[in-house]
Amino acid sequence: MTKKPTQLAYVHAYEYIRDRILSGELERGTKLVEERLAEEMGISRTPVRDSIRKLEQEGLIKQKCVVNPSDMDLRHVFQVRTLLEGFAANYCATYITDEALAKLKNCVDIGRTGTIEEVMAANKEFHEIIVGATNNPVMIDIFDRMQSIIYLFRKTVVLHKRPLLIEEHHDIYEAIRQHHADEAERLMKEHLQLDLEFCLNRMKG
């Protein structure tokens, strides 16, 4: 768990640009100019190029511009997400470890009692635990990539606590705990569907 003290410029550049996109400092549609970013960070263009390429692969940048995902894009992401997480929830009902289950419960509890930041982190972790429990690196990787795009959307939404979200998490947790696989899958899919609709509605405003 020890982080390498890697001070590689391209890693730094990647994190820097990524954070600025996700935080909204770099607005959607903004064109990213290699030289400007390089100067801004006091490094050369080479590592900046690397990181931009990587972010392009991840879907946060398209044609040198910060992505500006449409409603349809979000629907597409959620269609895949529903598939993966529905499966994962089903899988968990049978195979999840006691340890992971306990962590899951903890996320639900924090969702009820924590500060805004804690709640947000716990809700994110709730889904991460479930997907992570599949022990399928391919699935986890796809999930991670989608998270960025989803976050880009949610950010605009996140201050408004969605009603019932925690209750839904609790129900999913219960279904998993009781090994009700199909129920867990159904609840997860419902949950994500509601989340999608909430995001889309808030976008219009």
Added chain:
Amino acid sequence: MTKKPTQLAYVHAYEYIRDRILSGELERGTKLVEERLAEEMGISRTPVRDSIRKLEQEGLIKQKCVVNPSDMDLRHVFQVRTLLEGFAANYCATYITDEALAKLKNCVDIGRTGTIEEVMAANKEFHEIIVGATNNPVMIDIFDRMQSIIYLFRKTVVLHKRPLLIEEHHDIYEAIRQHHADEAERLMKEHLQLDLEFCLNRMKG
């Protein structure tokens, strides 16, 4: 459908390296040295680096080496694939266009009558059509990426025609044509499961 006459070096490098990996000229586990590849192609390291980074994102290269996927890796890929293609088959049964359906039938027919190369291409296209019919770019993108890894495996297997493969394709096609969504999904999942097992068995030899 007109290809850009792009003579960008990094595109060329990408295709060159990718083809050499998929064809097997660059064996699994081989370390890719930027300078050697650059010299080999008569270009500088810069575009070679770009293409290696891209191939790393795609999963064909890991830590400067050609990937050497294990049985488990293939299982993980197929777990995701089954999920996506099962959904896609289900979706097709309701929403596929007549045009796509006709192309699907064509793939089945070629599977019975074509040359080895034609059959291989048709079988690949069969799955591409079904996934493509979802009109979900996110799903299509994930599918495409997995294809490379799958191909890497199948290549060692491909000369041995798997029995019943075409019949399975035909049955899936029929289920889609008759709008039997759940049946199409079930058949697709069975089909992929058999394919996976066939691959894994052949690997052992």
Added chain:
DNA sequence: GATGGATATTTTGTATACAATTTAAAATAA
């Protein structure tokens, strides 16, 4: 005022040079 084309500017793509790191090799001690 709009349109089209030549010119200038910006930005990206590529090559090369050098620094930092990693990896391999050699030499020495146990």
Added chain:
DNA sequence: TTATTTTAAATTGTATACAAAATATCCATC
């Protein structure tokens, strides 16, 4: 021999310079 430290070689990471391409600017023409 085996292990361990030192040294050398290979390889990657970064900076910089220049070429090619894309974009914007300006001016003439309609």
